[in-house]
Amino acid sequence: MKKIHFSVQIFCSQSSLERYDVKGLLLSGQSDENLVHASRSGDRDAYAVLAKRHYKRVFVACLGMLGRVHDAEDIAQETMLKGLLYIGDLRKPSQFGSWIVKIARNDCISLIRRRSYANKLIAQRPVPPDDTLAPYQDVRQAIEKLPPDARLPLVMYYFGGENVRDVAQELNLSRSRVYQRLRAATKQLHRLLEKQGDVI
Amino acid sequence: MNKDCQKMRDKMASHLFGALSRRDEDALTQHIAGCSECRKHMQALGDEQSLLRECAEKVDAGMGPREERMLEAVKRFNPRESTERIMPRRTIVPVRIAKLAVAATLLIAAGYFAGRFLAPPPVDIERLQAALEPIIRQSVAEQMSRDRDRALERHAVRLKKELARQLHDALNEFAAGTLAASRAATEQRLAELIRLIEAARTVDHYQVAVAFERIESNRLQDKTRFGEGLVRLTSHRNEMPGNKQ
Numbered sequence: 001m002k003k004i005h006f007s008v009q010i011f012c013s014q015s016s017l018e019r020y021d022v023k024g025l026l027l028s029g030q031s032d033e034n035l036v037h038a039s040r041s042g043d044r045d046a047y048a049v050l051a052k053r054h055y056k057r058v059f060v061a062c063l064g065m066l067g068r069v070h071d072a073e074d075i076a077q078e079t080m081l082k083g084l085l086y087i088g089d090l091r092k093p094s095q096f097g098s099w100i101v102k103i104a105r106n107d108c109i110s111l112i113r114r115r116s117y118a119n120k121l122i123a124q125r126p127v128p129p130d131d132t133l134a135p136y137q138d139v140r141q142a143i144e145k146l147p148p149d150a151r152l153p154l155v156m157y158y159f160g161g162e163n164v165r166d167v168a169q170e171l172n173l174s175r176s177r178v179y180q181r182l183r184a185a186t187k188q189l190h191r192l193l194e195k196q197g198d199v200i
Numbered sequence: 201m202n203k204d205c206q207k208m209r210d211k212m213a214s215h216l217f218g219a220l221s222r223r224d225e226d227a228l229t230q231h232i233a234g235c236s237e238c239r240k241h242m243q244a245l246g247d248e249q250s251l252l253r254e255c256a257e258k259v260d261a262g263m264g265p266r267e268e269r270m271l272e273a274v275k276r277f278n279p280r281e282s283t284e285r286i287m288p289r290r291t292i293v294p295v296r297i298a299k300l301a302v303a304a305t306l307l308i309a310a311g312y313f314a315g316r317f318l319a320p321p322p323v324d325i326e327r328l329q330a331a332l333e334p335i336i337r338q339s340v341a342e343q344m345s346r347d348r349d350r351a352l353e354r355h356a357v358r359l360k361k362e363l364a365r366q367l368h369d370a371l372n373e374f375a376a377g378t379l380a381a382s383r384a385a386t387e388q389r390l391a392e393l394i395r396l397i398e399a400a401r402t403v404d405h406y407q408v409a410v411a412f413e414r415i416e417s418n419r420l421q422d423k424t425r426f427g428e429g430l431v432r433l434t435s436h437r438n439e440m441p442g443n444k445q
Contacts, residue, residue: 048271055267069259077270081277136255139248157217158256164217183213190248 036093039084047087051080054097057160058104061170064155065108067144075111079104101170112148142192150185153178204231205238212242216249 027035027049038046058079062072083100090099143151156167157178168178208231214220215228232239 044275048274051270051274052267055270056263059263059266063259069262073266073269076266077273080270080274084274084277085279136251136258139251139255154252158252159259164219179214179217179219182217183210186213186216186245186248189252190245193248 031094032096033093036087036090036096039087044084047084050096051083054100055080057097057170058100060156060160061101061104061152062108063159064152065105065148066111067140067146067151067155069140071111075104075107079107082107138193138196139189142189142196145192146185146188150181150188153181154185154189157182205235208232208235208238209241212238212245215242216245 027038027046030038030046030049032050032053035046035050039050055076059072059076062075062079063069066072066075079100082103083096086103090096092099143155146154153167153171153173156170157164160166160170164175164178164182167173168175171178173181208228211220211224211228215225220228232242
């Protein structure tokens with residue numbers, strides 16, 4: 001990858017490289033493995049491409065576990081920085097995606113534990129208002145109240161591209177098991193929304 | 201709601217995810233057509249699904265800025281700093297502080313109420329004084345006795361040290377005097393010995409010189425005698441008859 005970049009630099013000036021982000025284009029076409037190697041040697045741009053490529057997957061996993069957009073964003077960002085910090089420890093560079101999602105899940109579990117411990121003494125802090133999501137407050141609250149086993153596949157399905165096969169692969173479950181959890185989550189969500197008086 | 205309705209409602213959830221067989225789809229469609237309750241339920245589930253999709257779209261629309269914020273954080277990230285210090289905009293610290301504040305408030309309140317309601321009635325000062333006086337006197341006397349013993353002990357130790365020091369100094373002084381006297385006597389003896397050796401050597405020199413003089417005089421006498429002898433021998437030879445010319 002460095003060779004390609006170098007050969008492009010021979011034909012293009014530095015300014016045109018920066019102007020048209022040739023390096024970004026080159027990096028975006030690289031495999032995870034190459035990007036991990038480049039990141040390990042200190043190429044921050046390579047890691048940025050890698051982080052951007054897997055950010056949504058990490059964010060959705062965090063959202064599925066935590067149920068709050070703000071928390072998910074915090075943990076997803078923290079996870080990406082941890083990934084940069086510990087990328088040297090990654091044994092199989094081709095499996096960066098699974099590795100980073102695993103870190104995100106561990107961080108989420110850690111946050112849930114801390115929060116459940118803190119909530120024994122003090123009420124949960126209010127979430128900062130997000131105007132764009134204001135009309136969906138009821139459904140968001142209902143999602144938050146779902147148990148994690150039900151919430152995770154539901155969020156991954158709707159927020160991650162509505163693909164049961166991907167959800168099954170990500171959660172290491174059979175498709176029928178994912179369908180079963182999705183059905184259970186839909187029913188629980190309906191009951192919660194009924195309680196909130198949002199549904200007929 | 202009868203048993204059929206319950207079964208169909210189970211299938212409705214599967215229908216939402218496209219997981220129903222054609223046969224089950226037909227059965228569901230047929231049931232909904234004849235059951236208003238289930239139709240309403242199906243409608244509600246559909247509405248919820250639409251709501252979820254819209255919400256997902258809204259969240260998805262915010263992914264761009266979120267990615268930007270994340271990429272900015274990646275750019276600014278300094279690996280030397282710990283992850284915990286960089287990260288959370290919302291950390292557990294305020295909760296801990298609040299927890300400590302609550303605990304402190306509870307402790308203060310508990311202490312106040314315990315003091316207010318559980319404190320013993322006021323005591324009679326005179327009786328307390330009378331009861332405590334002999335104990336205090338005894339305690340003071342014991343303390344004074346202990347202090348005196350300690351002071352005596354300290355004094356004895358100090359005296360012991362002083363005596364040891366003086367003895368040490370006296371011994372040192374005696375040793376130094378003895379050593380000086382010994383050194384003077386030794387030097388005197390050595391000087392006398394040297395003088396005697398010198399005198400003996402002078403006498404030897406004198407005797408050797410006298411001996412040399414005697415030897416020299418003897419040698420001269422011998423030489424003279426030897427010359428006279430030779431003269432005599434020569435005259436004797438000349439006087440011999442065979443040797444007359």
